[in-house]
Amino acid sequence: MKRLFLALTTISLLALLIPFMSKADNSVVQNGIIIGDINISGMTVKQAEDAVTESVVTAKNATLKVVCIDDKTADLSMSRIGLTWMNPKIVSEVASMGTKGNIVKRYKEKKDLEKTGAKFDLVYSLDEEALRSFVEEECLIYNKEAENSILEKTEDGFNIVGGSDGIVIDEDEAVDFLYKYILNEWNGQDGEVTLPVRVDKPLGNAEDLSQITDLLATFSTSYKTSGEDRSTNVANGCRLVNGTTLYPGEEFSMYDHIKPFSVENGYRMAGSYANGLVVESLGGGICQVSTTLYNAVIRAELEITERNNHSMIVTYVPASADAAIAESAGKDFKFKNNTEYPIYIEGYTTDEKRIVFNIYGKETRPANRTIEFESEVLETTPAELENIIPSSAYPVGYVSVQSAHTGYKAQLIKIVKIDDVEQSREVFNTSNYKMVPRTAVVGIATANSEAAAQMAEAIATGSIDYVKVVAATWAAAAAPPPTDANP
Numbered sequence: 001m002k003r004l005f006l007a008l009t010t011i012s013l014l015a016l017l018i019p020f021m022s023k024a025d026n027s028v029v030q031n032g033i034i035i036g037d038i039n040i041s042g043m044t045v046k047q048a049e050d051a052v053t054e055s056v057v058t059a060k061n062a063t064l065k066v067v068c069i070d071d072k073t074a075d076l077s078m079s080r081i082g083l084t085w086m087n088p089k090i091v092s093e094v095a096s097m098g099t100k101g102n103i104v105k106r107y108k109e110k111k112d113l114e115k116t117g118a119k120f121d122l123v124y125s126l127d128e129e130a131l132r133s134f135v136e137e138e139c140l141i142y143n144k145e146a147e148n149s150i151l152e153k154t155e156d157g158f159n160i161v162g163g164s165d166g167i168v169i170d171e172d173e174a175v176d177f178l179y180k181y182i183l184n185e186w187n188g189q190d191g192e193v194t195l196p197v198r199v200d201k202p203l204g205n206a207e208d209l210s211q212i213t214d215l216l217a218t219f220s221t222s223y224k225t226s227g228e229d230r231s232t233n234v235a236n237g238c239r240l241v242n243g244t245t246l247y248p249g250e251e252f253s254m255y256d257h258i259k260p261f262s263v264e265n266g267y268r269m270a271g272s273y274a275n276g277l278v279v280e281s282l283g284g285g286i287c288q289v290s291t292t293l294y295n296a297v298i299r300a301e302l303e304i305t306e307r308n309n310h311s312m313i314v315t316y317v318p319a320s321a322d323a324a325i326a327e328s329a330g331k332d333f334k335f336k337n338n339t340e341y342p343i344y345i346e347g348y349t350t351d352e353k354r355i356v357f358n359i360y361g362k363e364t365r366p367a368n369r370t371i372e373f374e375s376e377v378l379e380t381t382p383a384e385l386e387n388i389i390p391s392s393a394y395p396v397g398y399v400s401v402q403s404a405h406t407g408y409k410a411q412l413i414k415i416v417k418i419d420d421v422e423q424s425r426e427v428f429n430t431s432n433y434k435m436v437p438r439t440a441v442v443g444i445a446t447a448n449s450e451a452a453a454q455m456a457e458a459i460a461t462g463s464i465d466y467v468k469v470v471a472a473t474w475a476a477a478a479a480p481p482p483t484d485a486n487p
Contacts, residue, residue: 029095030110036122037187045095056085056122059188066139066178067194069167074138076178081134082127083182094120124183128175135174139195143168146202150245151209151344153360158344160209166200203247204342211341214363217299221292221316223285224353230270230285231353237289238347238355239266245344246337251305252345254290254325254333258283261327273311274328278402287324288316289355290333293347294323296357297335298414298428299371302343306334309431312405318375319410320431339364370420373428374413381407381435386464394443396451397475399468407435440464442471451477 029048031041038055040048060083064076149163174195181193223234240258261267261283270284287310294307295317308331310324323333337343343361350356383404391398414428442459446452451474458470 032118033094034119035090035094036120040091040095045091048095049091052091052122055188059083059122059124060085062188062190064182064186064190065192067192068139068169069142069144069197072142074134076134076138078126078182081130081182084125086123086125087121090120090122094118122188126179126182128179131178132171132175135169135171135178139169139174140171144200146200148202148245148247149204149206149209150243151212151342152243153344153346158209158212160206163202163204165202167197168200169195169197203250204245208247208342209245211362212344212360214361216301216343216359216361216363217296218356218358219292219295219299220354220356221288221295222352222354223288223316223349226285226353227270229268231349232266232268233270233283233285234289234355235349236266237283237286238349238357241289241293241345241357242347243345245342247342248337248340251334251336254293254323255327258286258289258325259327261286273324287314287322289347290325291317291322292355293345293357294333295321295373296359298373300343300359300361301365301371302359303336303338304334304429305336306332307429308333309429309433311434312436313408313433319377319408319433320375320412320429321373322431366418368419370417372415372417374415375410376413377408377410379407379409383407383435383437385437386462387437387439388459388462388464388467389439389441390444390455390459391441392443392445394441394445395478396443396446396448396455397471397478398441398443399464399471400441401464401468402439404438405434405436408433438464440467442467446474448474 029040029043029045033040035048035052036055038048038051040051043051060078062078064078066074066076068074144166145168146166147162147164150161152159152161177196178193186193223231226234237258241254244252244257246252259265261281263282267283267286269280269282271278272281272284272287273279274281291314294304298304308324308326309320310322313319314322324331325333339361341362341364343359346356346358346360348356383406409430409432411430412428414424414426415422416424442455444452444455444459446455454470454474455467458467461467
C-alpha cells in the first residue's frame with residue numbers, strides 16, 4: 001500500500017513539472033524579463049539581442065540638452081564622453097532563466113518570473129575627464145560671478161559703489177551630478193537635464209567698508225629722469241592699480257591688474273631689463289610701479305606671497321627693496337590682505353614725477369609701535385672685462401654700448417620699535433643681482449671683405465673702445481660724399 005502511494009505521488013509531481021521541463025537550449029525568453037526599458041518576454045534570444053543592441057546604439061548616439069544658467073543650454077553628446085556598454089552578455093545570461101538547471105530550479109525560476117518578473121540594468125561607463133572638459137568649456141562660461149562692493153575715493157572720503165549677487169555652477173558638483181545622472185537615472189534617449197546652481201554672494205557691505213578709515217602706509221619714488229614713453233607707462237600702471245578694494249583673505253596680483261602689455265592697454269615702448277641688457281619693450285618702467293607699491297604694502301604689514309628682485313640692481317630704491325614684474329619670466333608681485341578688514345589702494349603720479357601709493361584700512365597696530373626697513377649689502381661683485389656681441393642684424397659701423405652693472409647680494413632688514421626702542425631686527429628678504437660687464441652690440445653685416453676682416457680683428461681684441469674706432473672708420477667710409485650746394 002505504501003509503495004502504491006509513493007508511486008502515485010511521484011506521478012502527480014511529474015505531472016505538475018512536465019510543462020516546465022523545456023529543453024536547455026530553448027530559444028524563447030521567458031515572460032517577465034526586462035533589460036533596461038526593454039521587455040524581452042516571449043522574444044527569441046536573437047530578437048532580444050537585436051532589441052537591446054538597438055537601444056545601446058540609440059544611447060551612444062543620444063544627446064542631452066544640459067540647462068546651465070538663465071536658460072542657457074549646452075548639448076552633451078554621448079560620443080563626446082565615450083559612453084561604453086559594459087555588460088554586452090546580459091541577454092544571453094538572462095535569456096536562459098527558467099530553462100537551465102534541474103527540474104526544481106527551472107520550476108522555481110519560472111514561478112518567480114510569473115509573480116514578480118526580473119529587471120536588469122544596461123551598465124554603461126564614460127570618460128570622466130571628457131565630461132569635466134564639457135563642463136569647463138560649455139557650462140562654466142555662463143557663470144555670473146558676484147560683484148563685490150568697492151570704494152571710490154573722493155575729496156570728502158569714500159563712496160561705496162556696486163555690489164550684486166551672482167549665480168554660478170560649481171565644476172566638481174556639476175561633473176558629479178552629470179556622472180551619476182547618466183549612469184543611474186538616464187533613460188538612454190535624447191533628453192534634457194538641469195544642472196544644480198548656487199547663488200554667489202558678494203563680499204562686503206556698507207558696514208564692512210565703513211571700517212576703512214585709516215592710512216596704514218604710504219610710499220613714493222621719483223621717476224624724474226624718465227622720458228615721455230617711460231613716464232606714460234608709469235602713470236598707466238598707477239591708473240590700473242588705483243582704486244583696488246581688497247577684502248580679508250583676498251590676494252592681489254600686480255600682473256593681473258596691469259596686463260596685457262599692449263598699446264591698446266595704454267603702454268608704450270621703453271627700456272627694461274632682459275638677459276643682462278636694457279631693451280625696448282611695451283610697458284618698460286612698470287617695475288617701478290610694482291616696487292613702489294611693494295614698499296607701501298610691507299609698511300602696512302600685509303602678507304607678501306610672491307616677490308622677485310630684478311636681474312640687475314635698480315636705482316630708485318635701495319638694494320633688496322624692489323619687486324620686479326616680468327611676463328616672459330613668470331615674475332609677479334602678489335600679496336594677501338591678512339587683516340580682518342577691507343583695504344583700499346590708492347595710486348597716482350604727481351606733476352613732479354613721483355609715484356605715490358597709499359594703503360587705507362583699519363589701523364589695529366599699537367600707536368607706539370613703528371617699523372623700519374634697512375637695506376644691507378652682503379657681497380659685491382665688480383664688473384670685469386667687456387662683452388662684445390657681434391650682430392648681423394646691423395651694418396658695419398653700428399655700435400651700441402651699455403654700461404656695466406655691479407653684482408650684489410643683499411638683504412632687507414625689518415626693524416620693529418616700541419616707543420622708539422628697538423624690539424626686533426629680522427631678515428625680511430634676500431636678493432641676488434647679476435654682475436653684467438660693459439656690453440656692446442656691434443654690427444658686422446657688410447659685403448666688403450676688408451671691412452669684415454678688420455671688424456673681426458677688432459672684436460677679437462675684446463676692447464669695446466677699439467671696436468668703436470674701427471667701426472667709426474668704416475661708417476665714415478660708407479657715408480655718401482657731401483654735395484656742393486653752390487655749383
